[in-house]
Amino acid sequence: MDIAEVAKASGLPASTLRFYEGKGLIESTGRKGLRRIFSASVLDRLALISLGRSAGFSLDEISEMFTPQGPEINRALLSSKADELDKKIKELTYIRDGLRHAAACKSPSHFECPKFLQLMRIAGKNRFRQPNKLQSNTLRQEIEKNITRSKNSSE
Amino acid sequence: MDIAEVAKASGLPASTLRFYEGKGLIESTGRKGLRRIFSASVLDRLALISLGRSAGFSLDEISEMFTPQGPEINRALLSSKADELDKKIKELTYIRDGLRHAAACKSPSHFECPKFLQLMRIAGKNRFRQPNKLQSNTLRQEIEKNITRSKNSSE
DNA sequence: ATAAGACTTCAAGTCGGCTTGAAGTCAAGG
DNA sequence: CCTTGACTTCAAGCCGACTTGAAGTCTTAT
Numbered sequence: 001m002d003i004a005e006v007a008k009a010s011g012l013p014a015s016t017l018r019f020y021e022g023k024g025l026i027e028s029t030g031r032k033g034l035r036r037i038f039s040a041s042v043l044d045r046l047a048l049i050s051l052g053r054s055a056g057f058s059l060d061e062i063s064e065m066f067t068p069q070g071p072e073i074n075r076a077l078l079s080s081k082a083d084e085l086d087k088k089i090k091e092l093t094y095i096r097d098g099l100r101h102a103a104a105c106k107s108p109s110h111f112e113c114p115k116f117l118q119l120m121r122i123a124g125k126n127r128f129r130q131p132n133k134l135q136s137n138t139l140r141q142e143i144e145k146n147i148t149r150s151k152n153s154s155e
Numbered sequence: 156m157d158i159a160e161v162a163k164a165s166g167l168p169a170s171t172l173r174f175y176e177g178k179g180l181i182e183s184t185g186r187k188g189l190r191r192i193f194s195a196s197v198l199d200r201l202a203l204i205s206l207g208r209s210a211g212f213s214l215d216e217i218s219e220m221f222t223p224q225g226p227e228i229n230r231a232l233l234s235s236k237a238d239e240l241d242k243k244i245k246e247l248t249y250i251r252d253g254l255r256h257a258a259a260c261k262s263p264s265h266f267e268c269p270k271f272l273q274l275m276r277i278a279g280k281n282r283f284r285q286p287n288k289l290q291s292n293t294l295r296q297e298i299e300k301n302i303t304r305s306k307n308s309s310e
Numbered sequence: 311a312t313a314a315g316a317c318t319t320c321a322a323g324t325c326g327g328c329t330t331g332a333a334g335t336c337a338a339g340g
Numbered sequence: 341c342c343t344t345g346a347c348t349t350c351a352a353g354c355c356g357a358c359t360t361g362a363a364g365t366c367t368t369a370t
Binding site: 041044047048051052054055056075076078079081082085086088089091092093095096098099100102103104111117120121123 | 244
């Protein structure tokens with residue numbers, strides 16, 4: 001497929017596809033003259049990237065998930081990401097309930113509604129000043145530590 | 156409280172507080188010389204802003220939730236936001252399950268695992284090329300339409 | 311053979327959400 | 341009183357994720 005076909009099939013502009021290729025997120029299988037040729041499997045990959053983005057992962061994080069440096073790190077990383085998502089889901093659930101309640105509540109100001117405040121407090125637990133980008137360094141380091149540990153213990 | 160106290164109590168840097176004030180997200184109750192004075196209630200507000208941010212809302216969206224132009228729009232907006240969150244939560248749940256499965260799955264490549272692909276397909280339903288910022292224009296317009304409609308019908 | 315038009319590269323621009331820096335003001339303690 | 345250091349303003353800078361524009365190359369249809 002050429003880039004226009006991929007663009008159409010994926011819904012992403014060609015500029016984004018080039019950008020992603022530059023970042024190493026996708027690969028073209030070759031060139032015909034200057035023009036990139038993609039295999040259809042790039043569509044799965046793009047779907048996954050899109051999904052990852054919408055789950056709040058950065059492009060760099062997504063490419064980490066894709067490019068396993070060993071067979072294990074990928075799984076560990078994946079499941080750490082799943083845990084992250086799990087926390088996020090719980091948080092969002094509280095916030096959603098808070099919003100729903102606020103929308104229905106008769107209190108003149110939401111700050112005067114104890115139920116709302118409580119939901120917000122639960123939602124805000126152990127999260128204040130969370131960074132813009134998830135600090136995957138820490139995450140990464142943890143995983144690497146684990147792997148090192150398990151390598152060591154198996155030697 | 157002066158800005159340093161608010162900063163300490165909220166965990167946000169003073170620069171962010173000034174920035175938020177500039178955006179109209181928070182207000183200082185006065186000045187002492189040049190220095191801003193805040194009332195303690197700004198902390199609730201900041202907690203809410205933080206929460207909203209972590210729910211993925213932009214500062215502009217958050218300020219819309221705060222500044223009701225009528226008594227009704229706020230509730231309608233809030234509950235639209237809750238619906239948005241609900242969709243997001245469902246999506247994230249599928250993605251999380253997908254990641255968990257991928258982490259546990261024996262297939263050499265995730266693309267070869269039918270279960271994973273299926274989860275990803277469900278997660279990806281009706282979402283491809285979702286914008287960076289939620290297009291709250293549309294949302295807003297819808298709400299305004301509703302309000303206009305209900306005003307008209309009640310007149 | 312040539313012209314249109316789809317592709318290419320690379321640099322620069324955009325947007326949101328802040329942060330940083332320079333230059334100035336002011337309150338409080340010694 | 342005067343220094344110090346926490347505050348102030350305003351402009352510019354930064355990061356991620358793209359988009360846009362200019363200038364060039366190729367394919368293809370006539």
